[in-house]
Amino acid sequence: LSAGVSLTISNVDEEARLRRLAAAWNKDAVLTSLKQTxxxxxxxxxxxxxxxxxxxxxxxxxxxxxxIPN
Incomplete structure (x- = not known):
């Protein structure tokens, strides 16, 4: 979401929250956590x-x- 990629969000009621969360997280840290997963x-x-x-x-x-609250 924060990278400007066009995505289809299943629960559109959560779109604003998802955008806030995506903006709050460091992208490199997110990538590192996915690799660690x-x-x-x-x-x-x-x-x-x-x-x-x-x-x-x-x-x-x-x-x-x-x-930003989760």
């Missing part, structure tokens, strides 16, 4: 410790740095 899925498929994988995954997720 893929890594976490791979680790879980290869029998890694679930608790450690989830903990590491949550630590890398971006925070809302602009004070």
């Amino acid at each position: 893929n890594l976490a899925l791979w680790q879980l498929e290869h029998n890694a410790n679930t608790r450690l994988v989830i903990e590491n995954l949550l630590l890398i997720y971006p925070f809302n740095t602009k004070g």
